[in-house]
Amino acid sequence: MLFGAHVSAAGGISKAIDRIEAIGGNAVQVFTQSPRMWKSTQHTPEELERFRSRRREARVRHVTCHALYLVNLASRDAEIRSKSFEALRATMEVARGIDADAVVFHVGSHLGYGFDEAVKVVAPPLRELLGLTTDGLWLCLENAAGAGGTIGRSVAELAALCDALDGHARLGICLDSCHWWASGVDVSDAEALDQALEDLDSRLGLERLRVLHVNDAKTPLGSNRDRHDVVPRGLLGNGLATFLGHPAFRDLPALLETWPEDGLSSADIDLLRRLHRRGRRRKRG
């Protein structure tokens, strides 16, 4: 397993590598532009080159680009849909420029008009975006907590999307521990997790799993509410060891997205590593 976190790209995207190196991570997630604005950021070729060379020096083995939060490919509003598509395309382009391994994004929400209809709306733009993937760069759907018609709230929904895209070879999945818990999967329970992953394997294939977001949860199991907490202060707590120690996740990057008030430090990455070890032992025992 690789360990890392989402870090700021302020001052130039290559600074993300400096930041993850400083806290001892070997995997990193960044925004390629401000996540709350449509306007894309222009990165200079020098900056992209610095990212790639710093990554080699720092031995960072996984890079994920997280798309902006405004994306909603299922919106009824054509302008929002086209802005969403353009933003994702820009993210894919930067991701290619920095040799990222994955672009992770939230498909969006149908806000009530229904999942089956939404699949028809989002499939064509997703197909186009998948055309921008490469052997090294996957496009990954993130599982949703399930609030307000969010798409991807269950393995069944993720699988339906995948089927609508003819099971594209570089369509990946990013699993967020907090979202899975909120959508009703007790990721801190070994049996429940086994079962959920068996389901995922049979419907999607474990090889589609590319990225893990490791967040604790402030809201209860099945609440469908997405409120991250700092690991391990939330309702999942040390139960996240079970999640992190699962053999299906062995080769994946585990990325923190929520951190203490005083900022992320090497202690947070060390904690991830410890929870992972504890989970591995529990599994064997």
Ligand SMILES: [Zn+2]
């Ligand atoms: Zn996440």
Ligand SMILES: [Zn+2]
């Ligand atoms: Zn979330």
